[in-house]
Amino acid sequence: MLPRNRFQALAEIVRRGKDGGYYPFFRALSASSGPEVEVDGRRLVMAGSNDYLGLAHDPRVVEAATDAARRWGVGPGGSRFLCGNTTLHETLEERLAAFVGKRRALVHTTGFVTNLGALHALAGPGDLLLCDEESHASVVDGCLSARGRLSTFRHNDAASARAKLEAARSKDPEACFLITEGVFSMSGDVAALPDLVALRREHPAAVLYLDDAHGLGVMGPGGRGTAAHFGATGDVDFIMGTFSKALASVGGFLASDDEEAMTFLRHQSRPLIFSAALPACCVAAALAGLDILEREPERVECLHRNARRAWDGYRRIGLDARWSGSPILSIRIGSEMAAYRFALELFERGVFALPAVFPAVPRGEAIIRTAYMSTHAPEHIDRVLDVLESVADAHGLRGGRAAGEPAVAAAAP
Ligand SMILES: Cc1ncc(COP(=O)(O)O)c(C=O)c1O
Structure with missing residues (x-):
């Protein structure tokens, strides 16, 4: 007992x-x-919803989800790796990558498992995972499940991140993940991204990972996110986003220019391989939300x-x-x-x-x-x-x- x-x-x-x-x-x-x-x-x-653009009730989004449910059914029938992948998933990935300014994107069933799967798979045993102390539970859990060492820096304080990075140098980590949120989910603070970008440029081992769950559709020109807001898209190695906030649905994605890393992730992210796919109706809703965001x-x-x-x-x-x-x-x-x-x-x-x-x-x-x-x-x-x-x-x-x-x-x- x-x-x-x-x-x-x-x-x-x-x-x-x-x-x-x-x-x-x-x-x-x-x-x-x-x-x-x-x-x-x-x-x-x-006065507490994350449906920032009010798209969850937009008739065009509801219609797209309904049509997709009719065409593909309401359940996916398996993981994307096996039989749950649809042409809609692939279209959404292409559109998301283009929207946030990256070459590739990979859709997961939630934002939470995107962080979990990505951080677990991407970090190697000798790596340092350095996250803002106010990071979301999915980032923390992703780091805890990864083989690297987790450490935190003071909230939105690049000087604190710098000190931790310098201190880690003696251990000679292969990669140091610098992890921040674009817009912090509880405080609403916007990341000190330019300072973290400067840090990344100074440290060859640094990899910048941005959880932009609350920045996508909200920050930057046309809602392209916090990296775009700061004109820093090229300096951010990985951008994570969710559909459960501004994109009116449920689901999440990771985007990057590193095509090999993304292929690796497509075959190594455990929630992607070992869990059911995002149902087509949710994919269609996110896609319709993205259409509206781009047009309006x-x-x-x-x-x-x-x-x-x-x-x-x-x-x-x-x-x-x-x-x-x-x-x-x-x-x-x-x-x-x-x-x-x-x-x-x-x-x-x-x-x-x-x-x-x-x-x-x-x-x-x-x-x-x-x-x-x-x-x-x-x-x-x-x-x-x-x-x-x-x-x-x-x-x-x-x-x-x-x-x-x-x-x-x-x-x-
Ligand atoms: C910063 C942040 N990252 C990730 C997530 C997880 O996203 P999802 O709701 O799509 O699982 C959330 C959700 O609240 C969040 O606030």
């Missing part, structure tokens, strides 16, 4: 949260239109206008938040209990935004993660601001600490 003390502490926390009515996770939506959702018969403004780049501008409108409100209210030029605006709360209560009150007043607590953020640094969409109407944003103002008032959280014109000055699309 499994030792009970393995589960009891967490089970007790969940029980207390549910009994106290403030447990916020796994809320079941009975309907969604994108910027609005329905829970228990109540309509709320969604104004959606990206609208997204940033909406984020800016929200940010102006946060500043006026005096929330403890920071502008970084992305549509993710995180409100610092501190204690987990205070964040749970804050989120509950938002929910009761018609706004859906969730707290992020340890391990998604450091202990004692709980936040309310808000995120905006291009399909939010001004009225949606103003409603969120009204509610935030009254809840922040009630919690004594209008300290005026919201600050900072763009930390990354040129962080418009």
Whole structure:
């Protein structure tokens, strides 16, 4: 029998949260239109979704997914390696590679397993995997499962990465993976990519790996991502993206100019070989999302206008938040209990935004993660601001600490 003390502490926390009515996770939506959702018969403004361009409900995307389901069925019947690969997968790979400015792309079933499969396969036994300390769990797990040595550098701090790289020199690693997110999923911070690019140029063994889950469709000209935003595409060795955010579907990909590495990965990424393929309907949805993104780049501008409108409100209210030029605006709360209560009150007043607590953020640094969409109407944003103002008032959280014109000055699309 499994030792009970393995589960009891967490089970007790969940029980207390549910009994106290403030447990916020796994809320079941009975309907969604994108910027609005329905829970228990109540309509709320969604202020925490990663569907940044609102494409998940676009009729063209829904139609493409439906057509693909009719043509290929809803299940893939096997891994891509064997019998689950379709012409749609291959088309999407070509289109994604061209979109982010790389020669090759490889589609996986989720962003999570893209990182897992890629980092596990690409890193050799003597390598150093150096990631930003706020890296997503999929990056951390990918590094932990890889044969190289995992180390972290301080968040968005290239000087810290440099020190770690220099220190590793004595061990003479064959390759040093420098890993960052383009837009950090919790804080919304934009990567200090130019500094990491400079570091990569100085160190011949350095390989720059960019998880751009939240940058694709959001940053850069036409939403081409954070590398494009900084004009650094040629200096980034691997760009990872997902379809579960701006591309309205589910799935993920890795892109690179290194054709041999990509062929290697196509045959060595374990989730690609040993797990079922992404169903054609999800591929078709991502492809339709990409079509729309390419044809309607104004959606990206609208997204940033909406984020800016929200940010102006946060500043006026005096929330403890920071502008970084992305549509993710995180409100610092501190204690987990205070964040749970804050989120509950938002929910009761018609706004859906969730707290992020340890391990998604450091202990004692709980936040309310808000995120905006291009399909939010001004009225949606103003409603969120009204509610935030009254809840922040009630919690004594209008300290005026919201600050900072763009930390990354040129962080418009
Ligand atoms: C930075 C980052 N990388 C990877 C992922 C995993 O992506 P997916 O949801 O497609 O599995 C996420 C998802 O939240 C993420 O935020």
